[in-house]
Amino acid sequence: MNFFHILSLARKEFLALMRDKRSRIIIIVPPIIQLFIFGFAATYDLNDVPVAVYNEDSGGASRELLARIEGSPHFSILHQLSSDAEIAPLIDNRKVLLVIRLGPRFSADLQRGDPAPLQLVIDGRNSNTAMTALNYLRGVVLDFNREWQREHGLTGPPVKLEMRAWYNENLQSRWFIVPGIIGSLILVVTLLVTALSVAREREQGTFDQLLVTPLRPVEILIGKAIPGIVIGLLEATLIIVLMVWFFEVPLRGSIPALYVGILLFLVSTVGVGLMISSIAVTQQQAILGAFLFIVPAVILSGFTTPIANMPEVVQWLTYLDPLRYFLVIVRGVTLEGDGFALLFHQFWPMAIIGAVTLAMAGWLFRHRMY
Amino acid sequence: MNDRLRRLWGMIRKESLQILRDPSSISIAFVMPVVLLLLFGYGVSLDAKHIPLGIVIEQPDTASQSLAGAFDRSEFFRPQRFGAIQEAQQALAERRIDGILWLRNDFSSRLLSGNEAPIGVFVNGVDSNQANITKGYIQGTWLAWLQHFAAAQGRDLDLPVAMEQRVWFNPALNSRLFLVPGLIAIIMTMIGSLLTAMVVAREWERGTMEALMVTPLHMGEMLAGKLIPYFALGMGGMLLSVAMALVLFGVPLLSPFWLLMLCSALFMLVSLAIGLLISIVTRNQFLAGQVALVVSFLPSFLLSGFLFDIHSMPEWVQTITYLVPARYFVAILQTLFLAGPVWPVVLANAGAMLLMLVILTALVVKKSYKRLD
The missing domain is CATH 3.40.1710.10 (abc type-2 transporter like domain)
Known part of the structure; x- marks a missing residue:
């Protein structure tokens, strides 16, 4: 594996993405607007x-x-x-x-x-x-x-309930929803960036050129994965800062554990994105394919409705969803104050999803030719 | 006129062939609704059942056992016994249970001596909505047990004010009945805006737009030719969704079918106009896809009242929801399916969609012209 190869491909990918002013804006501005609108809109609490x-x-x-x-x-x-x-x-x-x-x-x-x-x-x-x-x-x-x-001097009911909520003491839905928005926004952005990266080259015919360069498929894979991961990390950091600073969601747990979680989540979503991208022949198919993944992934992740309420068969399906694990990590670190020990069982499934999808994407690079 | 029809027909035929030959458009229109409806209908529910609840009884006797028994028998809970409160709290921290019911060792003695006996309740509040529902169920089970306990001792439980509630339109408070009709709006948004946004953008990106420009096609014919097949595709997806809602999920349709079709067609046109506008402005598939996602799909999910109550949002967000066409359509759908044709609701919301359609069409016409940059 030649690191110079990988770096130059990653650099080219960044340039392709950042060259266009409108794509630069679209990667940064909409997620922030969404965080604000949805952070305020998505609440189950009722007022007035x-x-x-x-x-x-x-x-x-x-x-x-x-x-x-x-x-x-x-x-x-x-x-x-x-x-x-x-x-x-x-x-x-x-x-x-x-x-x-x-x-x-x-x-x-x-x-x-x-x-x-x-x-x-x-x-x-x-x-x-x-x-x-x-x-x-x-x-x-x-x-x-x-x-x-x-x-009126009457005796009340003989037993009284003393209720207390842990972690989210005032039961504000914002504390539940805003950390979830981090997960779904990162998912959407990285998946779209990576899903289009191979499909665009296929559609324009430059992918064949890439295959005849001395780059090995593994190097193409890593070079194509790096931009998605870097953009995802930066975006996640920005959203976390806004979440703590603006929405006043607490950050009670271990920040290194959170970042290990973000990195593994990015590896798994980039894997899924590259796999979709290498199956798709056109950009349209890639975007629609990304969509066919994003919508069920968000719905089944427990972002808005609890996984425990789903029927057993659907609950099994959720184990394939990387967002499911990541949401437990974000909520665990922000609200419950978790560290590595309590989150270990969320880390390894994402690593497996990432490894399997990346391997499939690399194999498809070579074996799906048009 | 004849020429015009022939040109239009040619354009429709070309677009239809393009849809039929690309498996991804067909799958968005027909596979996606089925998958989404199955997921939402069977998978997504806000109705908690079998909540894992830890019960700690420090001194087991008749009174505490009968209270715990009431929770054992409830379909809302799946109780687990713990010997000590510390063990239960550990389980709550590890997310193995969602709540704890704690009867301290003086529970029965206080109860029988006429003192007020407190029960400690802890719930995991991370999911605040679920925690509220859990608290409600715990209260309900507790009240029912109190009444039973008082009756067993030969006296009435005196509650000064008792709530007698009647729920209209959805007496069982089944969340599926409101999620499934709302979902139809989301599916149609996806077909209308996302798919259409990419179609015209693709022509620009591939340079085939220039080829179309040298044909005698008028701009209007070209747009109509592009939209008619997608309109048919979207209405097909809608009919499929309605059929599944009625047959599979047993959602009642309390209004005439033609009214539902009419309102859906109106909404479909609005979605198509949005998709068209996005593609004309962006002229790039990547951008068109992203913009469609941000301005049409996500708002129709979160700002339409499909899942979250609009009335509880801050004022400025409520103002934004007036720009989301799905807001009007979701209100119409929930009313048409569950409440019947309530004309003030239907007319006001359909009027708003009509106004949006007029404005969007004007924008599309203004922005689309046969010209190269």
């Missing part, structure tokens, strides 16, 4: 859920309960209704997510010690939003009950 209230009760208890709901940052009461008929149009037209109805005897029942029902109608079109809103409301009602019982 639009609520309508139909209060037939005139007692103080209902007012107090409604004041507590209004006081919570999660809800804002937009409409006061005066008949049942108004409920359906508001929900159908998505003006409100939730309608709260208090019957005429609410306060009276409560004073007498009878159970007072709080009737809710909720729009279930987005089931997760509905469930989250109900959970928030349950918290408000439990607090109200507890206080009511204390003030």
Whole structure:
């Protein structure tokens, strides 16, 4: 293996990529814009859920309960209704997510010690939003009950839950989603850069020329892999700095372990990219091929929805997805404060994926000729 | 007129042959929807089941066993017993369990003596949404057990205010029912914008655009000839997705089919116009692919309300979502499938898409001319 060969090929690849001003911009600017937009947009937390209230009760208890709901940052009461008929149009037209109805005897029942029902109608079109809103409301009602019982000298439920969340103490979804964005952005950028590198030369006919140079396939492979890895490393560093500095996500674990993870993740995605690139005949096929890989890889990685909820067969498939391992590493290092010991089982599968795909790409260089 | 039709037909024929001969376009239009729908329909779910939960009982007796039994019987949990809280916390740190229920050794004595008996609950909060759902299930199981326990002791559990909830449109709160219709928007974006963006860019890059320019084709005929086959491809992908949603996943379609087709055709045209505009501006396949990804695919995934609630985003992000056509289409899809033809929702969103179509068409016409640089 001749290092001079590899270096000159890598240099040529960098020049091909960076020569065009628009490609330079496209590698750097969109990932940053995406980090900002998606970092703010991608949240499962609900703020200011639009609520309508139909209060037939005139007692103080209902007012107090409604004041507590209004006081919570999660809800804002937009409409006061005066008949049942108004409920359906508001929900159908998505003006409100939730309608709260208090019957005429609410306060009276409560004073007498009878159970007072709080009737809710909720729009279930987005089931997760509905469930989250109900959970928030349950918290408000439990607090109200507890206080009511204390003030009126009643005994509360005999058992009380003391809940505590580890690692993400205030359960902010931003802390969960933003580290995940690092993984998916690096995946998209490196995969597109490498997927096009061989396909472009094939389409333009320069790949045959490359094959008749003294460069050996291994050297072509490494030379083509280097730009993707270098760009990925720089981009990852930039995003991590922004994540910690701007989104205030903590970095509690071992940074060397994080970088070992990034490097292995890059090797595996570059391997997949080069493999797609060496199968594709045209750039269009390469981009579509990259797409056919990126979309399932992001969906199955646990980026937005947990792997544990998937059926068993689909869970097996996720073991082929390098992003799956990388997300555990990023979240482990940022939130859980993990080091090498707890992450070892995430490192080696990525190394295997990288080795297999790179070997296949190298073999395909020589054996797929058009 | 006859000439014009003949030229248009020739262009359509050329584009169709190009699509048919390139396996990657066919696979984006037909393999991708199947793969995505199978993955999303069966694979992606926000409904947690069998959450691995560690239970620590420091002093086993009837009361603590009956509480643990309630968790054993729940389909939401897969409990594991640990002898000491330290072991359970170690398992939580190693991600072997997602939560811990900790009954200290004075649990039963406090419970029976009428003091308030606390239960310690720890959840792994990394995935905050999942942690919230887990907390909700733990609360639910706990409340049900309390009622059962109070009834066994011959008294009522007095809760001053009790929630009685009715969920409209999706009573079982099944996340598949809202993910699958939303997915149709993503699949159509992919065919419309990504695939089309690359087609015209390819002609420029390969220099065949110059060859087309010396033909008597008008610019309009050329664009129409390029778009019609991709429109057919996109609508084909859409029909396939709807068929799978209805047959395989049992999503109800509570609206007339023609309305769904009409709205989808409108959305398809908007996507095609975006794809065309990208390719005309970039004239390079690599750039066209990247730009299509950034301005159409990712926003339709994250900013459309398909997965994340738009209402909870910061104001400035909500403003950006008005520029994402998938936002309007996802709202229409979720309503048409699950709620029925609610005209105010359908008309407002279809109107917004129509406006986008007009603006985009004007831009395309302005930017496309038969000229060499």
